[in-house]
Amino acid sequence: MKPAKFQIALVTGSNKGIGEAIATGLAAEGYTVLITSRSLAKAVAVAQRLTQDGGKAYGFELDVTNEEAVDHFAQQILNQFGQVDILVNNAGIALDQWVQGQNLDLDYMRETFAVNVFAPLHLIQKFLPQMKKQAFGRIVNVSSELGSLETMEMAGTVAYRSSKTALNAVTKLLALEIEDGEDIQINAACPGWVKTALGGPEAPRSPKEGADTALWLATQPKNGPNGKLFRDRSLYPW
Numbered sequence: 001m002k003p004a005k006f007q008i009a010l011v012t013g014s015n016k017g018i019g020e021a022i023a024t025g026l027a028a029e030g031y032t033v034l035i036t037s038r039s040l041a042k043a044v045a046v047a048q049r050l051t052q053d054g055g056k057a058y059g060f061e062l063d064v065t066n067e068e069a070v071d072h073f074a075q076q077i078l079n080q081f082g083q084v085d086i087l088v089n090n091a092g093i094a095l096d097q098w099v100q101g102q103n104l105d106l107d108y109m110r111e112t113f114a115v116n117v118f119a120p121l122h123l124i125q126k127f128l129p130q131m132k133k134q135a136f137g138r139i140v141n142v143s144s145e146l147g148s149l150e151t152m153e154m155a156g157t158v159a160y161r162s163s164k165t166a167l168n169a170v171t172k173l174l175a176l177e178i179e180d181g182e183d184i185q186i187n188a189a190c191p192g193w194v195k196t197a198l199g200g201p202e203a204p205r206s207p208k209e210g211a212d213t214a215l216w217l218a219t220q221p222k223n224g225p226n227g228k229l230f231r232d233r234s235l236y237p238w
């Protein structure tokens with residue numbers, strides 16, 4: 001059950017794939033969902049669909065790597081809605097699928113870290129202070145088991161996988177900045193292998209199935225987990 005006054009959820013990269021499924025799930029649970037996409041038209045289209053289905057949603061243009069745009073967007077959102085209670089850092093890219101590190105284009109590495117690591121941290125920096133003021137917040141970073149050091153046995157996909165390892169570290173370290181009495185949780189969710197533009201057509205899971213653990217974490221009651229990685233609603237090793 002969500003506390004009545006905490007009702008604003010923001011999902012990055014929610015124009016398609018797992019992000020759209022997370023946004024759909026949050027709208028169905030009664031949250032006002034802020035849909036963000038690099039394309040305003042796509043964000044608005046998803047928001048309209050959710051509204052037609054009886055939810056409350058608004059679409060915004062946001063390239064999460066544009067630091068000036070993120071600063072401006074965060075100010076605009078806090079002015080307009082007063083708060084963000086749930087932040088789901090979902091936007092992600094995988095440019096180097098199964099490329100060996102020895103052949104990796106460093107620009108892939110930079111671009112991947114910009115979207116998968118720098119942007120989630122930047123968005124947390126923008127919204128955590130207000131969450132701390134209201135002593136409530138849920139932050140979910142959409143990560144991947146491919147970034148888990150413990151289960152890293154095959155070579156390749158160095159940019160994507162190390163970016164998720166870094167995102168996991170950001171999750172754990174930022175969670176340590178939450179103080180006693182603040183009902184704030186920062187966790188990472190692995191969606192499994194999901195049929196999306198990123199996951200490809202062979203993946204066994206639907207976006208809705210992939211969204212489940214992130215949704216579960218986003219809507220945890222007080223005293224839920226903080227600073228952990230989950231897959232299928234179960235703890236997953238870092």
Ligand SMILES: NC(=O)c1ccc[n+]([C@@H]2O[C@H](COP(=O)([O-])OP(=O)(O)OC[C@H]3O[C@@H](n4cnc5c(N)ncnc54)[C@H](OP(=O)(O)O)[C@@H]3O)[C@@H](O)[C@H]2O)c1
Pocket residue numbers: 012013014015016017018019037038039062063064065089090091092093115142143144145190191192193194195196197198199200203
């Ligand atoms: N699919 C899987 O099997 C799988 C497995 C593990 C983890 N994940 C993670 O799940 C998350 C969602 O992935 P997905 O599978 O749903 O992929 P997807 O369908 O390709 O969606 C990725 C989303 O991120 C957005 N995005 C990319 N770069 C962006 C930027 N600079 N600014 C704003 N938005 C940006 C995309 O926007 P555009 O439409 O504009 O490109 C899109 O909305 C990612 O973090 C991914 O790493 C996926």
